Amino acid sequence: MGRPPCCDKIGVKKGPWTPEEDLMLVSYIQEHGPGNWRSVPANTGLMRCSKSCRLRWTNYLRPGIKRGNFTDQEEKLIIHLQALLGNRWAAIASYLPERTDNDIKNYWNTHLKKKLKKLQNNEDGAPTSGSATNYQPISKGQWERRLQTDIHMARQALREALSIESKPTDLKPSNSLCSYIKPGHLPTASSTTTYASNTENISRLLQGWMRNSTKPKPTQTDSGSSQNSINKAVGAADSVSSEGSASVVNNFESLLNFESQTPEGSGSGSGSGSGSETSLFQDECKPGSDQGQVPLSMIETWLFDESVGHGEVGFIDMTLDDPTELF
DNA sequence: AAAAGGAACAACCGCACTGTG
DNA sequence: ACACAGTGCGGTTGTTCCTTT
Numbered sequence: 001m002g003r004p005p006c007c008d009k010i011g012v013k014k015g016p017w018t019p020e021e022d023l024m025l026v027s028y029i030q031e032h033g034p035g036n037w038r039s040v041p042a043n044t045g046l047m048r049c050s051k052s053c054r055l056r057w058t059n060y061l062r063p064g065i066k067r068g069n070f071t072d073q074e075e076k077l078i079i080h081l082q083a084l085l086g087n088r089w090a091a092i093a094s095y096l097p098e099r100t101d102n103d104i105k106n107y108w109n110t111h112l113k114k115k116l117k118k119l120q121n122n123e124d125g126a127p128t129s130g131s132a133t134n135y136q137p138i139s140k141g142q143w144e145r146r147l148q149t150d151i152h153m154a155r156q157a158l159r160e161a162l163s164i165e166s167k168p169t170d171l172k173p174s175n176s177l178c179s180y181i182k183p184g185h186l187p188t189a190s191s192t193t194t195y196a197s198n199t200e201n202i203s204r205l206l207q208g209w210m211r212n213s214t215k216p217k218p219t220q221t222d223s224g225s226s227q228n229s230i231n232k233a234v235g236a237a238d239s240v241s242s243e244g245s246a247s248v249v250n251n252f253e254s255l256l257n258f259e260s261q262t263p264e265g266s267g268s269g270s271g272s273g274s275g276s277e278t279s280l281f282q283d284e285c286k287p288g289s290d291q292g293q294v295p296l297s298m299i300e301t302w303l304f305d306e307s308v309g310h311g312e313v314g315f316i317d318m319t320l321d322d323p324t325e326l327f
Numbered sequence: 328a329a330a331a332g333g334a335a336c337a338a339c340c341g342c343a344c345t346g347t348g
Numbered sequence: 349a350c351a352c353a354g355t356g357c358g359g360t361t362g363t364t365c366c367t368t369t
Contacts, residue, residue, distance in 0.1 A: 016337065016363080038354070054355075055338070068336095090357055102337080105358070110335055332368080339361075346354085 013047040017056055021046055025053055026061055034062075059100045066098035070107055078104055079112060 028044045034057055037050040046053065059065075070078075074096060081092040089101035089108075096104065 014339075036354085049339085051340090051355085052338075058356095059337080087358065101357075106336060109359095330369085332366105334364100334366075336364080337362090340359085342357090342359105344354105344356075347352085348350105 012049050012052075014052075017048075017060075021048065022056070022061060025056060029057060029061075034058075055102075059102045064098060065100060065103075067103060070111075074099070075112060078108060079116070082108060082112075 024044045024046055025040070028040060032043075034054075037054040040046065040050055040053045041048055048056075060067075077095065078092060081095055085091050087105075087108075089105040093099055093101040093104050
């Protein structure tokens with residue numbers, strides 16, 4: 001009945017990863033691509049659980065990850081998405097391509113939850129100064145009301161989106177998600193200088209082996225796309241560490257503006273194929289792929305629309321029993 | 328300067344889901 | 349239909365760092 005552990009616990013190392021271990025893992029992935037994690041410890045000699053290897057890669061070593069320094073807009077986005085989706089961190093992370101679900105989850109638990117709580121606690125007293133999300137101090141009632149309105153708006157937008165999913169929308173991502181991913185916000189040396197959180201270290205690691213690496217063969221299953229992702233991601237990491245972040249931004253833009261592309265031309269998130277490289281974060285950032293093609297810009301518009309909740313949309317009873325019913 | 332407490336973050340654990348034979 | 353392997357995901361814990369006393 002019980003599932004066997006992913007690895008026998010004897011001799012399995014736990015705790016923080018060392019640079020050497022990271023290097024071993026990265027080197028292995030260079031040759032074989034991500035995936036088939038069970039074979040990773042055996043083939044690399046890492047005394048780590050396969051799961052641990054996967055986690056280490058996806059959360060920290062994978063190129064293109066931005067860590068720390070959440071911007072106000074990111075905060076706001078997370079708060080909105082959390083209200084909409086609940087604690088579905090992976091789904092939320094898909095709207096912040098540079099962020100991992102783990103990172104967002106941690107940030108929520110350590111920062112945002114407190115801020116919101118504080119906000120709510122201020123409901124009856126004189127509201128103290130603002131949250132980092134730039135919300136005006138509002139009472140709990142107002143907050144809930146606003147939240148519900150937001151949810152309603154999102155729901156409506158998504159419904160509309162789904163109903164017209166087949167045709168390209170002319171919605172302009174005026175407030176494109178990309179807009180908050182500004183070059184200045186892209187990975188720089190993190191303020192926290194611990195090894196694990198310093199993406200530059202990883203980038204350097206990757207730089208070295210990318211130069212002489214031949215194109216890794218696509219391995220298996222769906223890692224065809226993920227392999228492409230790696231290729232591109234590594235390139236992105238390269239550019240991040242060396243010359244800034246323009247290419248990363250471009251990657252984001254090409255990805256996030258997918259709704260403006262012709263359906264057959266790009267295929268957006270779902271298997272563009274055509275031999276060309278897929279989007280950097282295709283694997284992670286596919287807002288519509290698992291829940292239908294939701295034109296991102298509608299969500300964006302909602303997410304960044306400061307006027308939401310102030311106007312015509314009234315109070316709606318919105319107990320969101322099942323978030324999936326949104327879709 | 329040292330200790331205590333809290334905050335932040337990295338990593339682990341266990342369940343759920345999916346694909347395959 | 350079933351069992352199993354592989355992977356994804358969210359909750360939780362452990363450790364480290366920082367701030368306060």
